[in-house]
Amino acid sequence: MDDALAFSALVLALSGQLVQEIHTSVSQQGFQDLRPAHGFAFARISAGGATTADLAEHLGVTKQAAAQLVEELVRKGYVERHPHPHDARARLLGLTETGWAATRAADQAARAAVAPWREVLGEARFSELVADLTLLAPPGPIRPAW
Amino acid sequence: MDDALAFSALVLALSGQLVQEIHTSVSQQGFQDLRPAHGFAFARISAGGATTADLAEHLGVTKQAAAQLVEELVRKGYVERHPHPHDARARLLGLTETGWAATRAADQAARAAVAPWREVLGEARFSELVADLTLLAPPGPIRPAW
DNA sequence: ATAACTCGTCAATCCGCTTGTCTATTTGGA
DNA sequence: TCCAAATAGACAAGCGGATTGACGAGTTAT
Numbered sequence: 001m002d003d004a005l006a007f008s009a010l011v012l013a014l015s016g017q018l019v020q021e022i023h024t025s026v027s028q029q030g031f032q033d034l035r036p037a038h039g040f041a042f043a044r045i046s047a048g049g050a051t052t053a054d055l056a057e058h059l060g061v062t063k064q065a066a067a068q069l070v071e072e073l074v075r076k077g078y079v080e081r082h083p084h085p086h087d088a089r090a091r092l093l094g095l096t097e098t099g100w101a102a103t104r105a106a107d108q109a110a111r112a113a114v115a116p117w118r119e120v121l122g123e124a125r126f127s128e129l130v131a132d133l134t135l136l137a138p139p140g141p142i143r144p145a146w
Numbered sequence: 147m148d149d150a151l152a153f154s155a156l157v158l159a160l161s162g163q164l165v166q167e168i169h170t171s172v173s174q175q176g177f178q179d180l181r182p183a184h185g186f187a188f189a190r191i192s193a194g195g196a197t198t199a200d201l202a203e204h205l206g207v208t209k210q211a212a213a214q215l216v217e218e219l220v221r222k223g224y225v226e227r228h229p230h231p232h233d234a235r236a237r238l239l240g241l242t243e244t245g246w247a248a249t250r251a252a253d254q255a256a257r258a259a260v261a262p263w264r265e266v267l268g269e270a271r272f273s274e275l276v277a278d279l280t281l282l283a284p285p286g287p288i289r290p291a292w
Numbered sequence: 293a294t295a296a297c298t299c300g301t302c303a304a305t306c307c308g309c310t311t312g313t314c315t316a317t318t319t320g321g322a
Numbered sequence: 323t324c325c326a327a328a329t330a331g332a333c334a335a336g337c338g339g340a341t342t343g344a345c346g347a348g349t350t351a352t
Contacts, residue, residue: 003276004260005253008164009288010279015161017284018154037339053299065340067300089299089348107151114150117282125278130149132275133156136263138163142155183308199330211309213331235317235330 018113025109031102033076037144041069042095042103044141045079051090058141078102164259171255177248179222183290187215188241188249190287191225197236204287224248 023036037059044050044058056066070093073079078099084090095103118126169182183205190196190204202212216239219225224245230236241249264272 002257003273004257004264007260007263007272007276007279008168008256010276010283011157011161011164013283013288014279015157016289018157022154051299061339062341063300064302064342068339084299087299087349091300110154111148111150114153117153118150120281121278126153127149129275129278130153130156132267132271133153133160135266137156137159142159143162197330207308208310209329209331210311210333214308230330233318233330237331 021113022106022109025112026102026105029105031105034102038073039106040142040144041073042099045093046095046103050093051084055093060143167259168252168255171258172248172251175251177251180248184219185252186288186290187219188245191239192241192249196239197230198239201239206289
């Protein structure tokens with residue numbers, strides 16, 4: 001009956017733990033100047049073709065906030081600004097090698113965080129879980145939400 | 147193979163959407179002065195026996211931050227402070243009738259957000275999903291995570 | 293050509309949270 | 323029993339990440 005409420009709590013608990021574990025692991029791998037929110041920026045930038053305005057929309061924040069974030073990531077050496085081929089106003093964002101390294105670290109951390117869960121459920125059941133969640137997942141960007 | 151990465155993204159996407167939908171719905175039900183983070187406070191306060199310090203620990207923030215949050219919720223009429231029966235320093239927190247109303251609104255919103263998912267998967271599959279997630283869910287408080 | 297729009301920036305401000313300090317009270321060990 | 327240490331909560335200052343607002347430079351549409 002009240003699966004629904006339980007389900008909400010579970011999803012929230014799980015995502016909280018996931019974010020926490022990934023962040024901790026990425027920190028331990030030497031990227032101590034990155035916080036969870038940065039991951040969402042990396043996700044968009046690594047996809048390519050992003051300008052600051054694109055990033056702002058992806059993150060659901062103002063251009064100014066995105067610009068500040070980009071400035072920080074540039075200063076820390078994770079992101080580069082390139083001239084935009086067709087628009088003299090805009091600048092294309094790209095990850096530096098360090099940025100890619102951080103991305104790989106985060107991916108690995110995510111896999112590590114999920115691994116024990118996979119084991120608890122067993123391979124088959126885990127696959128079903130992923131399949132089910134895929135049906136439910138909204139399209140569009142993944143944003144920090146609160 | 148890379149179910150793991152997909153799974154992470156799915157959980158994050160789902161929880162983001164969940165938080166967003168609940169917040170929107172609660173707002174529309176007339177509680178426009180509440181934000182997602184408040185829900186986590188309500189969860190602890192409604193359980194009973196909470197002091198500001200307890201709340202701080204539950205939320206994973208400093209006592210001062212919790213005190214500010216409580217002050218805000220008291221001012222807005224959602225929370226009351228009562229004298230603590232055994233400790234003259236402490237004050238017991240409790241929800242006002244308005245606070246309970248907001249809690250019910252959030253619960254209802256959560257159910258409404260989950261309902262379509264339940265429908266997509268079907269009753270049986272949904273139950274399995276909840277069961278699986280229950281196995282994975284960490285114990286302890288649910289906190290805002292980024 | 294020009295009006296409307298968009299990219300990125302500068303500036304001011306807001307808000308939630310932190311660190312640091314303090315008093316009142318409780319607790320626990322000599 | 324007494325006193326030192328720990329705890330609840332309040333006050334104050336400051337920070338970081340976000341907002342709103344205004345602007346020049348460049349682009350697009352009429």
